[in-house]
Amino acid sequence: MHSTADVSVDAMIEDLRTLVEVESPSRDQDALAVSAKTVAAVIERRLGGRAVLVGSEAGPHVHWSAGGDPQVLVLGHHDTVFPLGTLERRPFRVENGRATGPGVFDMLGGLVQAVHGLAALDERSGVEILVTADEEVGSHSSRALIEERALACGAVLVCEGAADGGALKTGRKGCGTFQVAVTGRASHAGLEPAAGVNALVEAAHQVLAVAALGRPDLGTTVTPTVASAGTLDNVVPAAATVVVDVRVESAAEKERIESGFAALAPRLAGAEISVRGSVGRPPMPESASAGLFAAAKELLPGLEGTAVGGGSDGNFTAALGVPTLDGLGAVGGGAHADHEYLLVDAMAERALLVAGLVRAIRRGAHLAT
Missing domain, CATH: 3.40.630.10 (Zn peptidases)
Incomplete structure (x- = not known):
């Protein structure tokens, strides 16, 4: 040189x-x-x-x-x-x-x-x-x-x-960001909580399901990073979102993770979820x-x-x-x-x-x- x-x-x-x-x-x-x-x-x-x-x-x-x-x-x-x-x-x-x-x-x-x-x-x-x-x-x-x-x-x-x-x-x-959006139904948290569908509780289920997709042994990390839900302390939350950071070392893991997010399903009756995102940068x-x-x-x-x-x-x-x-x-x-x-x-x-x-x-x- x-x-x-x-x-x-x-x-x-x-x-x-x-x-x-x-x-x-x-x-x-x-x-x-x-x-x-x-x-x-x-x-x-x-x-x-x-x-x-x-x-x-x-x-x-x-x-x-x-x-x-x-x-x-x-x-x-x-x-x-x-x-x-x-x-x-x-x-x-x-x-x-x-x-x-x-x-x-x-x-x-x-x-x-x-x-x-x-x-x-x-x-x-x-x-x-x-x-x-x-x-x-x-x-x-x-x-x-x-x-x-x-x-x-x-x-x-x-x-x-x-x-x-x-x-x-x-x-x-490879890295990407996913957003899991949850739609529930609002109700009064004190008068009729059962009339609502708690989007925050559903989001909690989804956080656990998403985190379980991680495979550190394969170099794959799946990390929920940002969450938001609710409006007032006496209202059953009607909406919630969870943002997730994903890192993968192989194309096979990219496909597995994207399939895993696509397969997410609601756990609470009446809740709906939608998923956006992908592993946008390949390994x-x-x-x-x-x-x-x-x-x-x-x-x-x-x-x-x-x-x-x-x-x-x-x-x-x-x-x-x-x-x-x-x-x-x-x-x-x-x-x-x-x-x-x-x-x-x-x-x-x-x-x-x-x-x-x-x-x-x-x-x-x-x-x-």
């Missing part, structure tokens, strides 16, 4: 500050429009050419291509989980070797590192960058574009934050990253890889059979939390890892198993 002198940490910090100080909460189209223009400007300043804004119902995605036959897609997102106003409470800072501020680790730092890594390449033909606006909320508006460009390029480098200790993410669980098998991870270890001996429970857009590309390596972004931690941070000392090395992997892909390293 080239010397870290090939990239400027000061310049990366400058660009990171620029991106962090433009807040970009998911679903806020006005904020995301400004963020997308800012991301595009950083890409154009460092790599030349034109970054195109691709409009969507979620906000603009950013697509840049160096031209030539597509060979590698560098994938990321510019939306963050933090609401407007977070920056005022938690401004961008660099202290004691750490950069902090909303989105530094997930995943603005990874975007900056990737751009500067690509800038260190003498030849960028065949490289594309896609930065989406809705990864944190399911990638519903960007999935088709992600899959299209991944299939066109044939290899994907995902610049999400690294795993603990700087490990790359060589596998990810990312470790086989999808094998060749690219081997190339990464040649570039950085001692580099580790690990499978993680969280999902990313790499799940979509790996499910298509496109070689995909994830976790190439910032080394740090605290994703989605107030203590989110990025380790400045790792930025140059990780930027050049992206550059080295692009060279390796050109040699066909991603095709190895």
Whole structure:
């Protein structure tokens, strides 16, 4: 791998500050429009050419291509989980070797590192960058574009934050969200409770049935996370909802879980239930990253890889059979939390890892198993 002198940490910090100080909460189209223009400007300043804004119902995605036959897609997102106003409470800072501020680790730092890594390449033909606006909320508006460009390029480098200790993410669980809605019948809780159908009691039955679908021995977790029911303390609840987080390691478990939710039936006479949701992000098998991870270890001996429970857009590309390596972004931690941070000392090395992997892909390293 080239010397870290090939990239400027000061310049990366400058660009990171620029991106962090433009807040970009998911679903806020006005904020995301400004963020997308800012991301595009950083890409154009460092790599030349034109970054195109691709409009969507979620906000603009950013697509840049160096031209030539597509060979590698560098994938990321510019939306963050933090609401407007977070920056005022938690401004961008660099202290004691750490950069902090909303989105530094997930995943603005990874975007900056990737751009500067690509800038260190003498030849960028065949490289594309896609930065989406809705990864944190399911990638519903960007999935088709992600899959299209991944299939066109044939290899994907995902610049999400690294795993603990700087490990790359060589596998990810599939993940999804389900909502179980219960309809009962209201009545006076004191005068005639038996005249009602208690949606909260029915929801309790459903929570137990749903939780029983989990199979930790197979890597499957089914976790009820949010529930709501009722209106007043003296009214039998007429409605309730339960939201459930699901993580699976295999396509077979995805099918079993989805079938299990579809088969849920009410336990109380007169109650009705309906289920929405699916395992929207398919599992990312470790086989999808094998060749690219081997190339990464040649570039950085001692580099580790690990499978993680969280999902990313790499799940979509790996499910298509496109070689995909994830976790190439910032080394740090605290994703989605107030203590989110990025380790400045790792930025140059990780930027050049992206550059080295692009060279390796050109040699066909991603095709190895």
